[in-house]
Amino acid sequence: MSQSEFRSGFIALIGKPNVGKSTLLNRLVGTKVAITSPKPQTTRRRILGVRHGPGHQMVFVDTPGFCPAEHVLGKRMLESAQTEGKEADIVVLVTDGTHMPTDEDRRVGEFLAGVSACKLLVVNKVDLVKPKEALLPRLMAYQELAGFEEVFPLSAREGQNLDPLIHCLLSRLPPGDPYFPADQVSDQNQELLAEEIIREKVLRTTRQEVPHSVAVRLEECRPGDNPSTWFIRALVYVEREGQKAILVGKNGTMLKKIGSQARAELETLLGKKVFLDLWVKVKPDWRDRADWLRALGYE
Ligand SMILES: Nc1nc2c(ncn2[C@@H]2O[C@H](COP(=O)(O)OP(=O)(O)O)[C@@H](O)[C@H]2O)c(=O)[nH]1
Ligand SMILES: [Mg+2]
Numbered sequence: 526m527s528q529s530e531f532r533s534g535f536i537a538l539i540g541k542p543n544v545g546k547s548t549l550l551n552r553l554v555g556t557k558v559a560i561t562s563p564k565p566q567t568t569r570r571r572i573l574g575v576r577h578g579p580g581h582q583m584v585f586v587d588t589p590g591f592c593p594a595e596h597v598l599g600k601r602m603l604e605s606a607q608t609e610g611k612e613a614d615i616v617v618l619v620t621d622g623t624h625m626p627t628d629e630d631r632r633v634g635e636f637l638a639g640v641s642a643c644k645l646l647v648v649n650k651v652d653l654v655k656p657k658e659a660l661l662p663r664l665m666a667y668q669e670l671a672g673f674e675e676v677f678p679l680s681a682r683e684g685q686n687l688d689p690l691i692h693c694l695l696s697r698l699p700p701g702d703p704y705f706p707a708d709q710v711s712d713q714n715q716e717l718l719a720e721e722i723i724r725e726k727v728l729r730t731t732r733q734e735v736p737h738s739v740a741v742r743l744e745e746c747r748p749g750d751n752p753s754t755w756f757i758r759a760l761v762y763v764e765r766e767g768q769k770a771i772l773v774g775k776n777g778t779m780l781k782k783i784g785s786q787a788r789a790e791l792e793t794l795l796g797k798k799v800f801l802d803l804w805v806k807v808k809p810d811w812r813d814r815a816d817w818l819r820a821l822g823y824e
Pocket of ligand 2: 546547548559560561567568587588589
């Protein structure tokens, strides 16, 4: 096949928080490039995931969910989602099939009205829909939100019914050269992914107000004294002393739990035994401070 027949394009995954955009991204790419959790606003920055196939390349853009922005960080997240939605070749609205559209879904729909790219609708989490007949009215209601070319009920988590979506994406990809080399699946480097993996474990183990206030920064990431090992020192930032107390837990038990879950996954990522040294620090109101957002990598 000549290069001129090659197809490639950017596909933005947009939608309100928690509908499964990042889970779908990981499925479509075939490996974990984005962290996921039951907490809204898990995804804070745009993440690219690349799917390579014969004669084509799909560059998926995972975006932070559309939601009202209170903090400077939240405003940046919303801007990022809107920019990606406008610049993509194909826009996929991801929705949750376990309920009817909400006002949040409608707001994303209104934004889509101003997007001229091909629009597709995914109705996710169909594995949870019982009885199955409950799905049809929801599919129809979601379809009303914007002018979609096609609709795909599927389960990103269970990997059910993804092929029709993939075939449709392929048929809509514009001709073009590949954007990324064949061995690259994401625009994140390993350090960034390591920070995200630690943040995911914090999100999955803590409750209430802690998750939104957490940021993770690697201080050191190098081969250990024994060359078959890796040494990682990471700082977990929170905004309040009370949050630090929750994260550390009684006698440090919570932090140990987070650390051992993160270590297991980092060992898979790096293919080596990992020594993980985790510290919790308080930075009051970092989400509203431009200098700290920059220092923490949210630019
Ligand atoms: N049952 C079920 N859960 C899902 C599915 N897709 C995502 N989830 C869960 O929904 C939550 C939010 O997923 P995530 O990908 O982080 O959502 P995002 O905020 O839209 O990126 C996580 O707990 C996922 O495991 C699905 O197809 N079925
Ligand atoms: Mg996400």
